[in-house]
Amino acid sequence: MKPFLDIRNVTKSFGSLTAVDDISLQVYPGEIFALLGPNGAGKTTLIGCISGLIERFNGSITVDGFDVRRDYPVVRQLIGLVPQELNFDGFFKTRHVLEYQGGFFGNRKYRQRSNELLKAFTLSDKAEANSRWLSGGMKRRLMICKALTHRPALLFLDEPTAGVDVELRDELWAYVRQLREAGTTIVLTTHYLEEAEELADRIGVINHGKLVLLERRDDLLNTYGERWLDVRLDKPARVEWFEGIGCTRIEVRGDNHFRFSFQDSTLAELNENSVPAKLFRILHEQALTPLRIDGGRSRLEDIFRKVVGQDNPSESEGST
Amino acid sequence: MSLQMDKPGVEPVYPELKPEWVESARQHISEVRSRGQAESGLWGTWTLFKKEMHRFLSIAGQTVVSPVLTTMLWYLVFGYSLGDRLDEINGIPYTDFLVPGLVMMAIITNAFLNSAFSFFIGKVHGTVVDLMVSPLRPWQIAMAYTSASVVRAVAVGSVIWAVAAAMGAGTTFHVGWTLLFMILTSFAFALLGLATGILAKDFDHINFIPNFLLLPLTFLGGVFYSIRLLPSPWDSISLFNPIIYMVNGLRYGMTGVSDVPILPGVAISAGSVLAGLILVLWLLSSGRGLKP
Numbered sequence: 001m002k003p004f005l006d007i008r009n010v011t012k013s014f015g016s017l018t019a020v021d022d023i024s025l026q027v028y029p030g031e032i033f034a035l036l037g038p039n040g041a042g043k044t045t046l047i048g049c050i051s052g053l054i055e056r057f058n059g060s061i062t063v064d065g066f067d068v069r070r071d072y073p074v075v076r077q078l079i080g081l082v083p084q085e086l087n088f089d090g091f092f093k094t095r096h097v098l099e100y101q102g103g104f105f106g107n108r109k110y111r112q113r114s115n116e117l118l119k120a121f122t123l124s125d126k127a128e129a130n131s132r133w134l135s136g137g138m139k140r141r142l143m144i145c146k147a148l149t150h151r152p153a154l155l156f157l158d159e160p161t162a163g164v165d166v167e168l169r170d171e172l173w174a175y176v177r178q179l180r181e182a183g184t185t186i187v188l189t190t191h192y193l194e195e196a197e198e199l200a201d202r203i204g205v206i207n208h209g210k211l212v213l214l215e216r217r218d219d220l221l222n223t224y225g226e227r228w229l230d231v232r233l234d235k236p237a238r239v240e241w242f243e244g245i246g247c248t249r250i251e252v253r254g255d256n257h258f259r260f261s262f263q264d265s266t267l268a269e270l271n272e273n274s275v276p277a278k279l280f281r282i283l284h285e286q287a288l289t290p291l292r293i294d295g296g297r298s299r300l301e302d303i304f305r306k307v308v309g310q311d312n313p314s315e316s317e318g319s320t
Numbered sequence: 321m322s323l324q325m326d327k328p329g330v331e332p333v334y335p336e337l338k339p340e341w342v343e344s345a346r347q348h349i350s351e352v353r354s355r356g357q358a359e360s361g362l363w364g365t366w367t368l369f370k371k372e373m374h375r376f377l378s379i380a381g382q383t384v385v386s387p388v389l390t391t392m393l394w395y396l397v398f399g400y401s402l403g404d405r406l407d408e409i410n411g412i413p414y415t416d417f418l419v420p421g422l423v424m425m426a427i428i429t430n431a432f433l434n435s436a437f438s439f440f441i442g443k444v445h446g447t448v449v450d451l452m453v454s455p456l457r458p459w460q461i462a463m464a465y466t467s468a469s470v471v472r473a474v475a476v477g478s479v480i481w482a483v484a485a486a487m488g489a490g491t492t493f494h495v496g497w498t499l500l501f502m503i504l505t506s507f508a509f510a511l512l513g514l515a516t517g518i519l520a521k522d523f524d525h526i527n528f529i530p531n532f533l534l535l536p537l538t539f540l541g542g543v544f545y546s547i548r549l550l551p552s553p554w555d556s557i558s559l560f561n562p563i564i565y566m567v568n569g570l571r572y573g574m575t576g577v578s579d580v581p582i583l584p585g586v587a588i589s590a591g592s593v594l595a596g597l598i599l600v601l602w603l604l605s606s607g608r609g610l611k612p
Contacts, residue, residue: 028342029349051453073457089447090445096374103364106455181341183341201336201337
């Protein structure tokens, strides 16, 4: 299948700093693709090269076969960008911000489209308010609306849920899924593994400007992801009882306090052979009662350290 | 990478990616591509022009009323308080001589500041990103910004002109020449303002041009006096100031008198527009000051 977004050997330097270092990457129609990486990894720079915010770079980028620099009028109709930085135009009402943005793309039915978006993002009651006075969450929604005014086929969401509350985050995730079902291909950058896991089909990990990993989401989680259960029991237990349940590591934190770490898995793979299922069977057999259970999972940083550690072992120290 | 591409045209083996999503995406891409290829950008240019008009009219107190009031104060102080004590200049009363100079000063300032501040504020607030990711071509962005600035500058200049005429100034010699010089000068300084807004990195850069370049050139450009009154060699040196030609072109249109020939004034004004246009198009095309 022909890639929709085709990035070939793109390098972008700022003075002596190479922000994007020889990245090649393809995104296919209908995908949700997540770019993960820490601050300064080069995610936003790469998106800038694609969307027209950065002009001078080496390599080539095409969208639907159109060169992003040479054929920019068509490419920019195809793509929409929700930048990481919140911006607002304090001269205009929320409605006008959307109507003007749609007009830049030639949308003659800008009022109808603005009303649709205001309604979809529950901003209708703020349509006549000056955009300056919107809350942070509302401004974030308005930014997404602006990127959608021209119904782009490829939407870039640069850290879409940075600084938003859980309710809005869930709304955004639901809308992203709807957009994909309606035919929009999506590329998102995020710090949050949870976000990538919830939404993405494939995940690319960027570090120091290099694409260090490109995997299907499930492969990434299975290979690098880890969960843990921290269990305090009503009486002492022996660590040998739990060997063989599939943990990657068992930490003995006290006679009756253990931390069980095990490889992550997708929801589809869950069954009675999962590590938690086996663990609770043993607790039952040994007549042990859990008094307190804490749980968690590896953070992006943990996975990131593992991935980077493969290339540079000294950087993997301290990883779980 | 886990994508398996067996043969061209065959869907990748990629269980999470449902065929209906791929099909829906392909249809959507096709629709947007057709729309994008057919779009000339003229509607977008008109939209940006409307937005710029909306912006300066939403703060008309600052952008129209205030400059008119300020200029009328200049007119009252210099024209009425001092004008009666001055002889005629070039055969016309000083109050009549003063009006085109003041109108030109207002036009230059307003045309420059409208483009410069509007574009620079967009950079400060981050909204310039909305423009940079739009399909508008450099000439379309330049046309929209400068046209709105020209409307503001000509509006301010025209109100001052009309008020002065209502107060008895004889400034309606030739409306055609008057409007021609108003429009050419507005375009030239709107383009200079846009170039400054594109390149500026802080507000000091925006203020530098009007304070340290435009103000001296305007004051030395025959706004308040005739260069024929200057001693040698200052009268000859003044001829190197392009604003002399713009002020005198407008003065000819309003009163029929000028220190310099009119046609070279038209050429210099039009040349300034052309130079400004080339500069702005180069900046927007190359991304200098905007895109790393």
